[in-house]
Amino acid sequence: MNWLITSLPLPYPEAVVAVGAAAIGLVAGALGPLAVLRGRSMFGDAMSHGTLPGVVLGFVVAGTKHLPLMLLGAGLTAALAALAVIGLERCAGSRPDVAIGVVLSAAFTTGIVLLTALASSGNAGQSGLADYLFGQPAGMVERDVLLTAVVGACALLAVTACFRVLRTAAFDPGFAAVAGVPRWAVEAASTVLLAVAIVLGVRTVGAVLMVALLVAPAVAARQLTTRLGGLVTLSALVGGTSGAAGAVLAGRAELPAGPVIVLLATSVAVLAVLFAPRRGVLARVRRPVAAAESRSSAPGEAGAPPREASGAR
Amino acid sequence: MTADDLVIVLTAGLLATACALLGTFLVLRGRALLPDAVSHAVLPGIVGVYLVTGGRNTIAMLLGATLFGVVCVLAFQALRRSGIVASDAAIALVFPALFSLGVLGVSRYTSGVHLDLDSTIYGELTFAPLRTLDLGGTQVPRSLLITGAAAVVVLAVVVLFWRPLVLTSFDPEFAEATGVRVRLVERGLLVLVAAVAVTAFESIGAILVVTFFVVPAATAQLVARRLDSMLGIAVAVGWVSALLGQRAAVRLDSSVAGSIGLAAVGLFALALVFAPRRGLWRRWRGGRRRGTPARRPGPTAGSATRGG
Numbered sequence: 001m002n003w004l005i006t007s008l009p010l011p012y013p014e015a016v017v018a019v020g021a022a023a024i025g026l027v028a029g030a031l032g033p034l035a036v037l038r039g040r041s042m043f044g045d046a047m048s049h050g051t052l053p054g055v056v057l058g059f060v061v062a063g064t065k066h067l068p069l070m071l072l073g074a075g076l077t078a079a080l081a082a083l084a085v086i087g088l089e090r091c092a093g094s095r096p097d098v099a100i101g102v103v104l105s106a107a108f109t110t111g112i113v114l115l116t117a118l119a120s121s122g123n124a125g126q127s128g129l130a131d132y133l134f135g136q137p138a139g140m141v142e143r144d145v146l147l148t149a150v151v152g153a154c155a156l157l158a159v160t161a162c163f164r165v166l167r168t169a170a171f172d173p174g175f176a177a178v179a180g181v182p183r184w185a186v187e188a189a190s191t192v193l194l195a196v197a198i199v200l201g202v203r204t205v206g207a208v209l210m211v212a213l214l215v216a217p218a219v220a221a222r223q224l225t226t227r228l229g230g231l232v233t234l235s236a237l238v239g240g241t242s243g244a245a246g247a248v249l250a251g252r253a254e255l256p257a258g259p260v261i262v263l264l265a266t267s268v269a270v271l272a273v274l275f276a277p278r279r280g281v282l283a284r285v286r287r288p289v290a291a292a293e294s295r296s297s298a299p300g301e302a303g304a305p306p307r308e309a310s311g312a313r
Numbered sequence: 314m315t316a317d318d319l320v321i322v323l324t325a326g327l328l329a330t331a332c333a334l335l336g337t338f339l340v341l342r343g344r345a346l347l348p349d350a351v352s353h354a355v356l357p358g359i360v361g362v363y364l365v366t367g368g369r370n371t372i373a374m375l376l377g378a379t380l381f382g383v384v385c386v387l388a389f390q391a392l393r394r395s396g397i398v399a400s401d402a403a404i405a406l407v408f409p410a411l412f413s414l415g416v417l418g419v420s421r422y423t424s425g426v427h428l429d430l431d432s433t434i435y436g437e438l439t440f441a442p443l444r445t446l447d448l449g450g451t452q453v454p455r456s457l458l459i460t461g462a463a464a465v466v467v468l469a470v471v472v473l474f475w476r477p478l479v480l481t482s483f484d485p486e487f488a489e490a491t492g493v494r495v496r497l498v499e500r501g502l503l504v505l506v507a508a509v510a511v512t513a514f515e516s517i518g519a520i521l522v523v524t525f526f527v528v529p530a531a532t533a534q535l536v537a538r539r540l541d542s543m544l545g546i547a548v549a550v551g552w553v554s555a556l557l558g559q560r561a562a563v564r565l566d567s568s569v570a571g572s573i574g575l576a577a578v579g580l581f582a583l584a585l586v587f588a589p590r591r592g593l594w595r596r597w598r599g600g601r602r603r604g605t606p607a608r609r610p611g612p613t614a615g616s617a618t619r620g621g
Contacts, residue, residue: 041399044405049520104524105578106581108521112435112571112574113561116571209412212409212410215406216410255417281395
């Protein structure tokens with residue numbers, strides 16, 4: 001890790017932040033398609049807001065800003081939020097948008113009440129917890145980068161190992177079920193992987209905006225390729241580049257990092273939506289008939305997510 | 314309870330009334346996340362109006378921000394219809410970006426001058442009693458007037474346009490066949506949601522707007538069997554959570570808006586477990602008695618068709 005940081009033509013603190021944010025963007029970009037292609041982008045929003053109470057609870061338990069414990073708390077509450085959304089949909093028959101709205105509200109109000117109650121309790125150590133709302137990578141040290149890299153590498157390894165299963169489950173849940181892949185296992189695996197990506201990113205991008213780092217690179221990559229392998233790679237690249245560039249820019253301009261990173265990633269996605277060679281808006285306007293035909297007839301494996309995934313479950 | 318506390322509870326209750334009435338229709342139409350989208354999207358609009366006018370002129374800000382919200386959601390609908398980006402991905406793509414733009418604007422240009430990041434997260438409900446307007450010689454809290462007007466307007470719209478609203482929520486095709494202009498109703502509702510979301514934004518911050526819209530309506534949906542009782546219960550949940558939340562906030566010394574939202578979530582959890590027909594407790598018992606696992610509910614208010 002050290003050689004990478006020192007080999008960059010940047011001052012040491014900036015290089016650390018750049019490498020760390022790049023790693024986070026890379027992991028989020030690679031795991032984002034898990035949410036986007038399954039029609040669960042806003043599910044990621046509920047999970048990212050779900051990290052806030054975990055961060056504060058981790059702080060309360062540790063008594064200081066103990067990073068691993070806070071991230072563990074964030075991961076637990078994010079997974080709990082995911083579980084709650086699925087539970088509301090399955091057991092109470094709520095529609096996805098209502099379930100997401102309610103769970104997002106539950107998580108965020110809990111977090112805000114805890115945060116403000118702590119802030120008024122006069123505990124001096126709590127200042128800076130609010131940075132987890134919009135992200136602040138400036139305090140990142142080499143150990144954090146290492147932690148991000150190791151956990152992120154494990155998540156990427158898991159995706160690579162289960163690539164075929166995840167691909168089948170995302171595009172043809174019916175076939176996956178017939179082929180003997182239990183649906184709950186796929187659901188659980190992708191939820192855990194998403195939680196990992198969100199927790200790694202929440203410190204840099206912030207709980208409120210984290211979902212964009214999952215969704216924007218995946219949307220951009222989806223415009224440019226029709227193969228899932230290429231999509232995941234491209235998405236990871238977009239995420240990593242936006243992360244590094246955004247963190248450095250934000251540091252220089254003394255702005256919160258989360259919004260800058262999110263705006264960079266979203267700009268790439270918007271450019272891709274407008275100007276992508278075959279699927280872009282411009283390409284369609286110029287030859288609407290051909291585009292419509294290629295859309296309806298192309299059974300490319302990274303096509304639109306199956307209807308079922310975005311409807312009621 | 315002091316007079317200031319009363320003003321806060323009244324403001325929150327009136328706001329919750331407007332939000333819950335509209336939220337009920339949004340929940341039934343499968344548009345529960347629309348207010349979330351709008352409340353995030355209007356932040357750059359508010360910052361823009363602030364930068365242009367140099368102050369917090371309420372009317373200008375309300376109009377500018379509402380316009381911004383409406384334009385954004387119309388653009389988002391166009392993007393969705395084009396079929397390039399899935400609906401939920403479009404929401405998740407567009408609104409964090411707009412919110413980011415707003416956050417950058419706030420932290421760059423307006424920090425500390427009447428508009429700061431805290432107020433976009435926590436809202437300014439706590440300061441509601443402090444900002445007053447002179448109305449015929451008496452000092453009336455400004456936010457009370459604004460939220461009161463919002464509640465009255467929403468109530469009037471719901472009463473006046475009851476039939477088209479109900480028809481398009483439950484059976485858009487039948488509504489179309491009977492001559493209701495479905496798209497027009499949808500657009501009108503959208504504009505109203507945007508205006509109320511902007512009003513709510515000022516009091517409770519960007520992120521809790523969705524809480525005020527969705528949670529009371531979702532709670533009512535678990536309990537009610539008819540639309541009119543669903544609306545009534547949603548409004549009641551709003552008022553009860555305003556009262557409970559304000560008391561809790563005083564006790565815990567925490568954010569008022571957050572505590573009110575948390576109280577509403579608590580009421581939702583109660584309804585989820587103990588609702589007469591749809592509650593988990595009842596289903597679990599009913600399921601055991603029949604010896605079959607609890608079934609998903611039939612076509613009740615909870616499963617109106619999801620509009621395209």
